[in-house]
Amino acid sequence: MGHRMVSFFKSSAASLMVVLFSVGLVSADSRPEVLERIKPVGEVAVSGQAAPASAGKVAAPVPAAKPASEGEALYASKGCAACHGPDGSKTILPVYPKLVGLPVKYAVNQMKDIKSGARNNGQSVAMKGIIAGVSEEEMVKIAEWLAGTGGKKATKAAKAKPAPAPEAKPAPAPEAKPAPAPEAKPAPAPAPEAKPAPAPVAAKPVPAPATAATGGDGASLYAAKGCAACHGPDGRKTLLPVYPKVAGLPVQYAINQMKDIKSGARNNGQSAAMKGIVMGVDDKDLKTIAEWLATQ
Numbered sequence: 001m002g003h004r005m006v007s008f009f010k011s012s013a014a015s016l017m018v019v020l021f022s023v024g025l026v027s028a029d030s031r032p033e034v035l036e037r038i039k040p041v042g043e044v045a046v047s048g049q050a051a052p053a054s055a056g057k058v059a060a061p062v063p064a065a066k067p068a069s070e071g072e073a074l075y076a077s078k079g080c081a082a083c084h085g086p087d088g089s090k091t092i093l094p095v096y097p098k099l100v101g102l103p104v105k106y107a108v109n110q111m112k113d114i115k116s117g118a119r120n121n122g123q124s125v126a127m128k129g130i131i132a133g134v135s136e137e138e139m140v141k142i143a144e145w146l147a148g149t150g151g152k153k154a155t156k157a158a159k160a161k162p163a164p165a166p167e168a169k170p171a172p173a174p175e176a177k178p179a180p181a182p183e184a185k186p187a188p189a190p191a192p193e194a195k196p197a198p199a200p201v202a203a204k205p206v207p208a209p210a211t212a213a214t215g216g217d218g219a220s221l222y223a224a225k226g227c228a229a230c231h232g233p234d235g236r237k238t239l240l241p242v243y244p245k246v247a248g249l250p251v252q253y254a255i256n257q258m259k260d261i262k263s264g265a266r267n268n269g270q271s272a273a274m275k276g277i278v279m280g281v282d283d284k285d286l287k288t289i290a291e292w293l294a295t296q
C-alpha cells in the first residue's frame with residue numbers, strides 16, 4: 001500500500017514536471033548557457049558569414065553520458081534536446097517537430113533556412129538563437145545522427161543523388177505515374193508572385209474514385225489527395241532526399257505546417273512543390289490526415 005502511494009506520487013510528480021516544462025517552453029534543459037542561447041534573437045547570421053555573438057558560447061559542456069557519435073554529442077551540447085527531446089523523438093510542445101528519421105538533406109536545409117530566416121513561419125524564431133551558433137558542418141553531423149536514430153538508412157540516398165536546385169522550381173513530377181483522377185486535383189494555385197505554379201503532381205493509384213474519399217479517414221484522404229507521391233505511401237519513404245518524412249509528426253505541428261504552406265507563410269525550400277496539392281485540401285481534411293500521420 002505504502003509503495004503504491006509512493007509510486008502514485010512519483011508519477012504525479014513526473015506529470016507535473018511535464019506540464020511545467022510545457023508552460024515554461026524551454027526549461028527542459030536548465031543549463032544557463034542553453035537557456036541563454038534558446039532566447040530568440042533578432043538578427044541571425046546567414047550561411048557563410050560570421051555567426052553572431054552567441055557563437056562564442058557554444059562550447060557548452062557535454063553532459064555526463066558519453067555520446068556514441070559526434071552528431072549525438074553536438075545535439076546534446078548545442079541544446080537541441082531542450083525542445084526536440086533527448087533523442088529527437090519527444091518534443092516539449094505539440095507544435096514542435098520530431099526530428100528522428102528525417103532525411104539528412106531535408107533536415108540540413110531546414111536548419112539553414114531557419115538560421116538565414118528563409119523559413120520563418122510558426123515557431124521558427126524559437127530556434128534561431130540556438131541554430132545561429134551551429135555551423136553547416138555541424139548541422140550535417142547532427143542530421144546524420146538523427147536520420148540513424150529513426151531506424152532508417154535514408155542517408156545514403158541523400159548523399160548519392162545531387163540535390164535538386166534549391167530555388168523554387170516547379171515540382172519534380174514523379175514521371176511515369178499517370179494521374180488517376182485528374183478532376184480531383186485542385187485548380188492550380190493562385191500563382192504566388194512570380195513563381196511558376198507548381199505542377200500538379202500525379203498521385204499514386206487511388207484505390208477508389210477520389211470523390212469517394214472525401215470525408216473519409218486519414219489514410220484514404222492521404223492517398224486520394226496525392227500526398228503519397230512525394231511523402232511515400234505511409235509517410236516514411238520520400239520521393240527525394242530534400243522532402244520530409246511526415247509519419248509520426250505531432251498533430252498540431254503537422255496541421256500548422258500544412259496550413260502555412262497553403263497560405264504561403266512557409267515558402268522556403270521546396271514548399272512550392274506541395275502548394276498546388278494542399279490548396280485542394282480543406283482544414284477539416286488536413287486535421288484528419290494529420291491525426292492519421294501521427295499514428296504512423
Ligand code: HEC
Nearest residue numbers: 038078079080083097107110121122123124126127130142
Ligand atoms: C527553443 C526550441 C528549439 C531548439 C532549442 C531547437 N529547435 Fe529545432 N525547431 C524548433 C521549432 C519550433 C521548429 C519548427 C518551427 C515551425 O514552427 O515551423 C524547429 C524545426 C527544426 C527542424 C526542421 C524540422 C522539420 O520537420 O521541418 C530541424 C531539422 C531542427 N529544428 C533541428 C534542430 C537542431 C539540430 C537543434 C539544435 C542545434 C534545434 N533544432 C534546436 C524549436 C527548437
Ligand code: HEC
Nearest residue numbers: 171201225226227230244254257268269270271273274277
Ligand atoms: C509535390 C510533392 C508534395 C506533395 C504532393 C505533398 N507534399 Fe507535403 N511537403 C513537400 C515538401 C517538398 C515539403 C517541405 C518543403 C520544404 O521546406 O522544402 C513538404 C512538407 C510537408 C509537411 C511539413 C513537414 C515538416 O516536417 O515540416 C507536412 C506535414 C506535409 N508536407 C504533408 C503533406 C500532405 C498531408 C500532403 C497531401 C495533402 C502533401 N504533403 C503533399 C512535398 C509534397
